[in-house]
Every structure is written in C-alpha cells, then in structure tokens.
Amino acid sequence: METSVRNIVSSHLNAIKDGIALRMEQMGRNASGSTVRSMVVNTSDSGGTLEGSKSFMYLEHGRGPGKVPKGFYEIIKDWVVAKGISYQDMIPKNGTPEQGLARLSGAIAHSIITKGTRLYRDNEYNDIYSSLIEQEVELLSKEAAGIFETEVEKLQEIELDNDKDKE
Numbered sequence: 001m002e003t004s005v006r007n008i009v010s011s012h013l014n015a016i017k018d019g020i021a022l023r024m025e026q027m028g029r030n031a032s033g034s035t036v037r038s039m040v041v042n043t044s045d046s047g048g049t050l051e052g053s054k055s056f057m058y059l060e061h062g063r064g065p066g067k068v069p070k071g072f073y074e075i076i077k078d079w080v081v082a083k084g085i086s087y088q089d090m091i092p093k094n095g096t097p098e099q100g101l102a103r104l105s106g107a108i109a110h111s112i113i114t115k116g117t118r119l120y121r122d123n124e125y126n127d128i129y130s131s132l133i134e135q136e137v138e139l140l141s142k143e144a145a146g147i148f149e150t151e152v153e154k155l156q157e158i159e160l161d162n163d164k165d166k167e
Helices: 003-026 054-058 072-083 097-115 130-166
Strands: 040-044 047-051
Touching: 003 040, 003 047, 003 130, 072 097
Parallel strands: none
Antiparallel strands: 040 047
16 A cells, blocks of 8 residues: 555544544543554555554443453442442441442342343443445545556556557
C-alpha cells in the first residue's frame, strides 16, 4: 500500500477511534476510560486495524446472562468506584465501606450473570461504533477510488509517451 493510501487508512481509523470516544462520553458509557484507552490503530502495507478490549462486543447491545470473564467481580467493583455509585446503603451494621462496596459489586455481578445488563434486558441499542464504521468505510472507498483513478491515468500517460517514443 502506497504511503498516501496508508495515511488515508490511518486517518479514517483514527476518525472512528475519536468518534467512539466522543459517543461513549456523550452516552455516559465511559466510567474509567479504560475501554477508550484500549483502542489502538495499526496500519501496514496491506491495510489497517482498530483494536480494542473485548468489552466493545457489549457496548451497543449489552451483555446477555451467562458465563463472565475471569475477574468479573473486580471489574464490576472498579466500575462502581469509577462511576461514583454510592454504596453507603449496602454497608452492614458495624461494617466497613469496603464491605458495602463488596456487597453492591457482588449484587450487580450476580444480576448481570443471571439476567444480563440493563441494555440487553431492555433490548436497547447504543450506536457507539456501527454507523461510524459504515460512514468512514464509505468515505475511505471514495478516497481510495480517487487515488486508483489518478494512478490509472498516470499509467495511461506513461503508456502513451512510450508509444510516441516508439514511433
């Protein structure tokens, strides 16, 4: 892939990345920022990728009930703290704030494991990345087609010049 095409691919992948971060912020889906920080754009001579954490699978439609990743309880605990969710009502009599946090985190984790996330249960949809990808792929296709046309025209000019030289 020519450098200019590589730059175009990188530009569009970064536009998707920035758009995802903005939409997550606008929709209140960015608690600690770790999901946004996990996004990495990579380009090579054969294309490009935008990679991120596995949590992206659940951003738009939520997570159904069932098996959860290792350390899920800790993930939920960190999420509660990052979101600033109060757990004061969960502190047992003569207990500690850590116990309240543990009880709330455990209850949320249990609910997700047994029922799924609210987004999933309510059959809702947050357009975090789907339309961004569609939009940027369309723009990328148009730009790439323009570059291809320019290169074909250059080759045709070279061929015409070569034909003139032969005469």
